[in-house]
Structure formats: C-alpha cells, structure tokens
Amino acid sequence: MTYPWGDDRRFNSYAGYFRRLFGGRVQKLSVDAGFTCPNRDGTLGRGGCTFCDNGAFTPSYCRSAKSITQQIDEGIAFHARRYRSAGRYLVYFQSYSNTYAPLERLRALYGEALAHPQVEGIVVGTRPDCIDEEKLDLLAEVARDRYVAVEYGIESTSDETLRAVRRGHDFACARRAVELTARRGLHVGAHFILGLPGESDEMLLRQVGTINSLPLTTVKFHQLQLFRGTALAAEYDADPTRFRFWTPGQYIDLFVEVLRRLRPDLVVERFAGEAPPRYHYGPGWGLVRNETLWTMLEKRLEELDAYQGEIFISLQEERAAGDVSAHPSRNP
Template sequence: MNKKTSQDNKTKPVDKEKQVYSWGDRRPYNSYSNYFKKEFGQRVQKLSIDAGFTCPNRDGKIGYGGCTFCDNNAFNPSYCEPSKSITQQIDEGIEFHKWRYDKVNKYLAYFQPHSNTYSDIETLRKLYQEALSHPNIIGLVIGTRPDCVDTEKLDYIAELSKDYYIMLEYGIESCHDKTLERINRGHTFSQTKWAIQESVKREIKTGGHIIFGLPSETK
C-alpha cells in the first residue's frame, strides 16, 4: 500500500483561468451583462432615453448647479434628445446599437439622465407606459435620486414590476453625509437607506451607483 505524502494531502491550487464562480462566470464579479443573460436567457441591451427630467438640486428646489461630478452630456448617446418622443428615441436607439449588437432584439428602456421619478405620478405613468408599449421593450431601468421617490411612486413602480422587468437605479454615491455635502448631492444617507429599504420591501429590483475613492474616503 502506498503511503500518501504530505504533498498529496495539500489542497491543489485553483486554476483561476478555469474557475467558474457561483454566478456562472469565470470573472471574479457578476457583470451586469452576465446578470441579464441569466435573467432573460439571452443578451438584453439597455437603451438610454432622455425624457426631459431635471433634478431638485438643479431647478432650485434644494439647490442649483447639480452635483459636482455630474455632466449628463458626457454619457448621453447622440440620439437622446428630450425634444423627441420616447418611441422615436427607442427606435433610433435600436438602430444606434445594431452595428455592435446585431443579434439583440430585446431591450430595456433606460431612463437615464437626471432624476427620472422627479415628476407627478401621472407624468410618470404616461412616459413609462409609452416605453413599455414598444414591441421590443421588455422592461424599464429607472435612474433616480433617493429623495425623488415616495410611497405613492414606489407603489406604482411595484405594480409595474408584476408584469415587466423593472429596475430602480439609485444614485447613492457615498454612505458618508460629509462627502454627500461636499459633492453637493443635497440629500443624506438616511434618505438613501429609506428609499432602498422601501423598494426592497415592495420587491422592486434595486441597484445603486457608488463612486469609489471620493476625497477623504478610505473605505
């Protein structure tokens, strides 16, 4: 009988190039595109839409000038113009992405620039329903601020999420109130916690945008 050597008893190192993580990918993080593939069984593309919203720290409700880091023109595709209807932006967005994703036929309307819940409920219904009525749209991704939702809006979005894929993306940026004040966010982290907790309570899919490495932050 052969005796096992101490070398045999050692755990073999994992080949990181072959390791598959619990989310089914070899990358050590669950990418958004991989998440969508698992959710829908195929690639789904987000289409940015500019519905003409603004923000409470731009229009004077709580301040002017917006956040210190914010420049919506930096990420808005050329077809995104609030003067165009939601339907026109979706049609042009599909053409815009075809050169890169020619096999994609399912899309999420991404209400992206500014705060896309910062209006009355009837305006939100009209805009969201127009997007959802497009035959290639299977859901919405709604970018907004945590201080731009309330129970009425969250109840409505929760109702929508029963029939469509709906993701609320909150601008969190930081969990430190001093940092939030420094970057002119105009809200506190407690407001962020409330918005996320109330969204999760209603089983709304919820995401967050966080800026790592802001001045004076270490962790």
C-alpha cells in the same frame, strides 16, 4: 471553476445576470424624458452636484425634444451599428431624476416605453430623495408582468462627502429609499463614485461593508472624472492637492480589493466610467475604452487568483464558526 453566481467569470457580471434572467442577451437603451432635478431647479439648489454633467454620459440620440418611442427606435439603430443586435431591450430612463414628476406623467412615460414591441422592461435612474410610496407602488404595479429596476445615485456612504459634493441628501435617505424599493420586490441598483476628494483607499474599502448591508441587486462604480464647467473642476483649479487620480493599473488593483469584499450575489454592472474626450478636464486616462478596462480587470483577477466575495465569504464562514474576532483587520 464555477463561482457562486453560476459561471466561470471571477465576478458576478451584468451580462451573466441577464442571461440567467432572460435566457439571452438584453441591451439597455438610454432615453431622455425631459426630467430635471431638485438640485437644479431651486428646490434644493441650482447647478446640481459638483461633479455632474449629464451630457458626458448621454448618448447622441437622446434628446428630450424627441418622443420616447423615437428615441427607442433610434437607440436600437445606434446599437445595431455599434454592436450585434440584441433583439430585446430595457429602456433606461437615465438623464437627471426620472421619478421627479407627478404620478400621471410618470405613468404615461413609462407606459409609452413599455408599449414598444422590443422592450422587455424599464430601468429608472433617480435620486433617493425623489421617491415616495405612491411612485414605488406604480413601479411595483408595472413589475407584476415586466422587468422594472430602480437605480439610485448614492455616490458615497459618507455624509461628509455627500455634503462636500452638494448632493442634497444624506446616506440615511439613500438607505431608506433602497429598503423601501426592495420591500416591493423591485430590482434595486446603486451608483458609487470612487475617489471623491477626502476619501482614502481605506475608506473606500470600509465602505464596501455598508454597501453589502443594502438590499441591492446591482451596483455601478466608477472612478472620479472631472468634467469641464463643473463646480468640481473649479475646485480642482483652486486646490489640486485635494484631488488624487489613479492610473488605470492602480485603479484596477484597488477595485480588485473592492470586489474581494463585495457580496457575491451583487451584480457588478460597471466598475469604471467613460466619457467623450471633449468633456474631460484635468488628469485622465485618455482614450482607454471600457472594453479594454474589463479585459485588464479579468487578467488581474486571474493573476492574483482573486474573485468577487472571497473575503466576504471567508468572514461569513468565520462568523458561523464563532472566530471572526481572530481577524479584525479583515473586516470589510
């Protein structure tokens, strides 16, 4: 069967998206450009969000003391050892808030990345409250002839949850940033954490409807992970009953239901997180690799004969026929 995104995988995969866009494989390379965050430097707060430890997901070659060019070269070598060579790369400005600087510094850093002969474009990770019209205009200027995506850490659509994790902005701020970015024709990504304290499975499934309402290109999800030394780890020590942790199988079953409700044109870049064991604190999944989890997810989708967007598509058809009220419980 061929699904709405044009291939036979049961979800709209990031690899498929790049094949359609670039005609082949493209690899993301993370770099650390030395940015900080308003939730760390005292503008909004200090210490960052309660769950955050950037070191847990930053590759070993990423060091802000190195130039962008050096990090790109070392990243290409790193990926050549671990994977087959891609030949073409996107530079992922990943660490902290990568629009949190004066315009001219951003222009210089993005320009250095784009000057590399093997780089096709850039992906800029940032916070919704670290963007403005001038910065978006700069990115739109770059995007006239290069690939540019802006990836926002949104984490949750619940304002109560955002306050609890000391995020420093509300969901309305995230919606505004996504809409302003999409309006300029830029690719827009968003990141969400599943399982933050106080959020039930029912809440997470209802949240999908809100995610569907955003003009996003790509989405990343991952399960809640506790990292040593974070405020969230201290909260776990103080009251572990506020936390819940799925087994890999339970999480995959939940994510199947997320996928069934997710807009079919949304590209799923990631559905689970992986970090070095030395960072983990409290319950975890051990050494289960992301590749194994993807295989488990695809097997479960096949067992259930489920696919991304099937509930969303059904609801759209019912709305078109005027009888959606016949299935109120299925509203995603």
